[in-house]
Amino acid sequence: MRRLSSVFLAVLAAVGIFLVPASPAAAAEVNLGLSATASASYTSPWESVAAINDGIDPPSSNDTQNRRWGTWPNTGEQWALLTWTQAQTLTSAQIYFFDDGGGVRVPASWKLQRWTGSAYVDIPGTYALAVNAYNTVTFTAVSTTRLRVLLQSGSASVGLLEVKAIGEGGQQPSAWNPPANLVNPLNQVWQHVESTYPNLYGFRNYGWDQVMANRGSINYCVRWDSSAPVSAALRDQIHAALARQFKKWMDVMAGHNAWPYQSVPLKVVGWAVRDRATLQWSDNSVDVYVNDIRENAPQCAEPCGRFFNQSGNYPNCPGGASHHYDMSLWLTAGMGGGAGGDWGQRVGSEYYVNAINAENMHILLHEIGHSFGLDDFYDWTPTGVGGFLMKAGSASQITEFDAWMLRDWWRHLKSRYGY
CATH class of the missing domain: 3.40.390 (Collagenase (Catalytic Domain))
Structure with a gap:
C-alpha cells in the first residue's frame, strides 16, 4: 500500500476530514453449534436429533418441511445435547421449540447446562417459552465441551427444531448462503x-x-x-x-x-x-x-x-x-x-x-x-x-x-x- 503524502494529509485536515486509526475489530460471534455432535435422551423413530444443529431456521414451531427432534410418546425430563471435541467459549444460546399443537408441545420449563468435566451445572439466565421464534438466553461466558438443553414436559411430549450455541471465534464453518x-x-x-x-x-x-x-x-x-x-x-x-x-x-x-x-x-x-x-x-x-x-x-x-x-x-x-x-x-x-x-x-x-x-x-x-x-x-x-x-x-x-x-x-x- 502507498503511504498518504503529508501534502494530501494537510488538505484533508483543512477541509475538516480526519483519518482515525481503525480500532481492532471485536471477535465475531458465531454459531458454534454447527460443529457439534447432537444426541438426546430419546428420539421418536420418525424424528431426527440431527435436526437441532443442522443450521436450518424453522419457518414455525410446527415445521412440517424440515427435520425435527421430538420425544413422543415419552414425557417427563428429556434432554438434547451438543458435544464438541474440544472446549468452546459460549456467551448465549438460541432455542427454537417444536410444537405441533398435539402430542408435542412447548415444555413446562427448561434450562441450559454446561459440562464441567465431571457433572452438568445449570447456566443462570432468563428462560422464555415462546413459539414460532428463537428463545435467547444470554449468560456470562463459559467454556465447555458440552451444552445440554434440559426440558421438563407438561402434559405432552417435547421437542426442538434448532439449537444455536453462540460464542466467539472457533473454527466456524461458512454460513449456508446460496444465491437468493x-x-x-x-x-x-x-x-x-x-x-x-x-x-x-x-x-x-x-x-x-x-x-x-x-x-x-x-x-x-x-x-x-x-x-x-x-x-x-x-x-x-x-x-x-x-x-x-x-x-x-x-x-x-x-x-x-x-x-x-x-x-x-x-x-x-x-x-x-x-x-x-x-x-x-x-x-x-x-x-x-x-x-x-x-x-x-x-x-x-x-x-x-x-x-x-x-x-x-x-x-x-x-x-x-x-x-x-x-x-x-x-x-x-x-x-x-x-x-x-x-x-x-x-x-x-x-x-x-x-x-x-x-x-x-x-x-x-x-x-x-x-x-x-x-x-x-x-x-x-x-x-x-x-x-x-x-x-x-x-x-x-x-x-x-x-x-x-x-x-x-x-x-x-x-x-x-x-x-
Whole structure:
C-alpha cells in the first residue's frame, strides 16, 4: 500500500476530514453449534436429533418441511445435547421449540447446562417459552465441551427444531448462503428428496459415508466389461480421468460449511476382467480379479467391496482393508448412457476411452452425482432454474445449481459425522 503524502494529509485536515486509526475489530460471534455432535435422551423413530444443529431456521414451531427432534410418546425430563471435541467459549444460546399443537408441545420449563468435566451445572439466565421464534438466553461466558438443553414436559411430549450455541471465534464453518434465486428451487429439491426416499437419513452408504469412513479419500475398482485390450498406459489414463472428474465434485465442497477436506485423493486399487490376457501389464500396482462374474460382468472381489461390507470391515479381503474399494467404475462395451449409485458408476467403455482427455465427461459426472445422492429430473424441473447437469441432457458440466444441490446434501447429512 502507498503511504498518504503529508501534502494530501494537510488538505484533508483543512477541509475538516480526519483519518482515525481503525480500532481492532471485536471477535465475531458465531454459531458454534454447527460443529457439534447432537444426541438426546430419546428420539421418536420418525424424528431426527440431527435436526437441532443442522443450521436450518424453522419457518414455525410446527415445521412440517424440515427435520425435527421430538420425544413422543415419552414425557417427563428429556434432554438434547451438543458435544464438541474440544472446549468452546459460549456467551448465549438460541432455542427454537417444536410444537405441533398435539402430542408435542412447548415444555413446562427448561434450562441450559454446561459440562464441567465431571457433572452438568445449570447456566443462570432468563428462560422464555415462546413459539414460532428463537428463545435467547444470554449468560456470562463459559467454556465447555458440552451444552445440554434440559426440558421438563407438561402434559405432552417435547421437542426442538434448532439449537444455536453462540460464542466467539472457533473454527466456524461458512454460513449456508446460496444465491437468493436458488433458495426456493433448492428447497423444492430437498422436499422432493425427503418425500421420495423414506430411508434417506437411515441409509449409510452414500459417497459422503465412504469419504468420511476413509478420512478423506476414496478407493475404486474398475470392472472392465469389454474384450478390448488395456495397456498399462491406458490403465493409468483411465485412473487419471476418473480422478479428474471426481475432483470436480469435491472441489465444489472445499472450504464450504465445515467440509473438512481441501482435496479427496482417489486411488484405483483393482481391476476385474474375464480374461487376464486382456490386461497388457505384469506389474502388481493394482489387484487383478479374473472371471469372477456378477450381473453378467467381471466383478471385483466382494469381500473387498464396501457395497457388500457396509460395516467398513473387510476381514476376508485378500489384500486386507487397505485394498478395499468403495465404488466400482463399471465400463461396459456398447453401452449408451449410464447408471450410478452407492455402488459406483457405469458408462460405456468406448465413450470413456474416447473422452478420456475431455475436460468434462458429462455422463460420468452425472453418475458420480448420483453416488452422492443427487436425484434425476426426468419429469420435473425446480422453479426458476434451467439446464443443469443432473437434469440429463441439459448441461455438459457441473453448474452452479448442481454445486448448491451437492452442498445442500452435506448441510443435511454433516451432523452424522460430527460437523
